[in-house]
Amino acid sequence: MLKSFTVNDIGELKQLEQKLYESMGKTLSQISSEITSNSSQALFSKMKFGGIGYDPLNSKRELNIIEQINQSFTYLASFYALEVLFTEYTELAPFRLNLGTAPGSDIESECGGLAAEVFAAVAPTSNQKLKKDIIKVLETNANLKFVFFMCPNFELGRQPKLEREGVMIWALKGANKI
Template identity: 65%
Template sequence: MRKTISVSDIIEVAGLKRLVMNSIDKAAKQISSEQVAYTLFSKMKFGGVGFDPLDTERELNVLEQINQSFTYLASFNALEVIFELHPELAPLTLNLGTASGSDIESNCGTLAAEVFASVTPTNNQKLKKDIDKVAATSAKQKYVFFMCPNFEYGRQMNFERDGVKVWALTGAIKP
């Protein structure tokens, strides 16, 4: 499912983060209420546990919820960085889900960013592929943001190339 959201400031970002955290809380309550381990695992795999990160009324497989939740949180943290560095580019368009185009774009075409959450930035060559994708855009400001364990929050100049700035968001994980 593709979700396109226009975001104007960090206040809107905070509201989006609250939605994701509410969804996580609701799924955690479902998980903790199940008494039979096999039933719980069956529901986690096939449905009956989990919700859309932005809509707690829409059921979703919990494994997909986990993947989407962390990708969304990484995207929201990336928006905070962009608003801090480039407040003049607001509003920004956030493209969540599968679709062509950049994960985050300025409406004027000046900025393009890709965002991901993974165990390592090199997993499945994700960082390389995202840098290549952003480098190919005509945007003046080019970024790749990632959320991975064991990385300090901030710019990761050792990964940068082709005019693409790379940021680790791990230190920025905050509900």
């Protein structure tokens, strides 16, 4: 499912976050009930292949928990990046959020002046994600170019030591501090 939409303000952003947390809560309830009635093999099978988990933005749509976890943290990172952009670059709002496999940069300003890539990982160097996202954002025509990441053990804020070729790099709320 392609997920591309405009976010106009922090209020809309908070509504998206609430949907994500509702899906997490529903999955937690599901795990709690399944854990006592299944063998470990059956439970893990349901987690991997379906039967436990929901779409992060639609708690009525089932999704395997592995995908839910991956998508949830990528979406959270995108939401946290939008918080930074709404605070630091208010004049460029509204922003287009392109989640998952939607085309375009992960976040774009509707006026075209900003492009950002966003990811959540164990480390910025995992799978050369930071390097690949810098290259991707450099290929845009935007004046302001960002890569935002959510990884454990990074303090929130700009990471000048990781920046190159005019791409601003930001660490988001640490994965260990949610």
